[in-house]
């Protein structure tokens with residue numbers, strides 16, 4: 182692969198060297214520079230001096246090498262980790278062009294390693310065994326715990342030995358349905374240690390969703406806990422697991438063991454429903470096992486985990502990540518995008534049930550030997566100052582969260598922030614959806630006291646790690662822009678025909694090469710992998726996001742362009758919500774769209790056509806919402822049910838979502854051409870019913 186200088190490069194380089202770059206240089210030289218560009222936040226001199234990547238020049242040098250010589254660049258990154266046997270003969274191979282056969286991505290194939298070994302044993306061997314790996318902060322203030330790297334390894338080995346004793350072997354799937362207890366990362370690492378494939382299901386998913394995932398991946402074991410407290414609420418997780426396991430066994434998938442952690446602060450053991458032949462208390466069996474467990478050495482391309490995510494059809498997709506490339510990619514992105522140093526204390530508010538919790542609560546930080554804060558509860562409990570209370574308590578230096586939380590804390594007022602010191606903070610991060618400039622500024626000015634760079638990291642479950650992200654200190658920031666690609670990533674913006682656009686432009690965001698952290702397939706459905714991601718624009722990976730690039734080469738993500746809604750950073754397929762609604766016996770048809778929401782980014786807006794003779798009632802509305810809660814989970818519940826005697830359809834029967842989106846957002850003067858509808862009157866009816 183040879184590096185071709187594309188025409189947008191000179192623009193990006195020239196501008197950063199000229200307009201932006203001269204200022205950066207002055208900052209680095211310690212001169213005070215006033216930015217006449219309102220939109221440009223210059224890096225702080227002190228910060229840049231000590232950053233891993235201290236200048237745009239240094240970035241360019243590294244980026245160019247990563248593109249010209251990916252094999253050399255990534256081999257160097259990989260050699261910082263332990264490989265029992267080196268990969269070879271190729272560092273990577275890729276075919277991203279569906280017209281040239283099967284899509285096939287491999288990195289470090291033939292290399293033999295283990296990610297758990299690299300997270301734990303390796304850090305211990307290099308003398309960091311007594312460093313804190315995990316600080317656990319409970320839902321209730323004052324409740325906490327911690328584990329050093331040595332202690333974490335002991336716990337992981339005990340569970341790994343238990344899993345082995347129960348017949349879990351390399352390649353077997355294990356479902357993990359746990360809240361943010363230390364047992365959650367412990368469970369992930371224990372699976373990785375023995376080569377088992379974990380599939381964490383976010384503990385906010387309903388029994389139906391869990392059942393669907395159990396049926397799909399047929400786990401040997403399910404790991405869970407009896408209950409958890411989130412804020413003031415107690416959530417009975419065991420009941421949900423019981424229902425899911427009953428459902429899956431009726432569908433021919435029986436799980437032999439349900440290992441249940443007794444979380445007695447939330448629910449007493451004796452209050453927990455129990456099936457003697459299947460259920461086992463974690464604390465009764467796991468601590469009896471040896472604290473040493475040999476590592477199962479695996480190939481770099483052996484699967485590490487499955488994580489289900491939403492797409493534009495009703496069935497969730499099992500995104501499969503493998504070991505070696507994912508390991509190197511999460512480690513490198515964590516180190517550079519947060520400018521991680523060994524003295525940092527890192528807190529990411531994401532749950533391990535999502536990809537952010539896989540890559541940037543567990544693997545990325547632990548591979549770097551970091552101290553990680555794990556928080557069980559909700560961020561505004563008991564009051565909206567909780568996050569800053571936690572930051573001060575653990576002297577958090579890197580704080581990574583989602584725009585939805587930033588916006589909600591912003592609404593609660595500065596007082597909750599400023600009453601805490603926060604002086605330990607050094608770097609802030611944002612993920613999950615585009616961060617609007619006003620939230621960005623509040624995060625920067627109020628939370629970070631105008632001192633901490635913000636890494637607005639654009640990436641996806643599928644990408645494994647950051648794709649477009651600031652490198653703090655290396656270049657000026659623009660509030661709301663994810664800025665430039667990470668090493669080794671070649672993002673392109675294409676038009677609807679798949680033509681690459683140059684310079685200032687906007688279109689569909691694709692990637693034209695493979696990177697080590699990329700997912701390798703959708704579990705059990707490689708064809709869907711190829712058609713969903715690689716057939717829209719042959720030769721490219723298509724992200725599903727829209728993006729524009731400005732005159733300085735900065736990237737601005739504009740949201741999903743497919744039928745996926747982003748609610749508080751959670752990805753929800755409209756088709757999934759629609760299927761949940763039509764399961765209600767009195768619902769004839771449903772169409773779901775996303776509308777802008779002040780706090781959540783987007784909220785779910787559902788048009789529902791009842792079956793003949795059914796009248797609108799508040800009870801009916803509630804039972805429709807309940808249907809979504811039980812089919813998917815509370816986080817996917819529609820905010821609004823819009824009564825729809827009919828839906829706007831073309832003569833061929835296709836629902837015109839464009840019109841529904843306009844009605845949902847009350848942009849009634851922008852409905853556009855409705856003459857192609859089978860029954861244009863439907864639109865007036867819907868408008869009349871809008872506020873009932």
Ligand code: WT7
Nearest residue numbers: 612613614615637638639640641642738741752
């Ligand atoms: C979708 C992926 C990857 C972690 C969490 C979500 C949106 C994510 C950003 C960002 C703009 C973002 C995209 C993407 N997204 N981060 N910094 N700026 N949009 O993972 O559930 O796989 O969702 O989240 O739309 O496609 P996910």
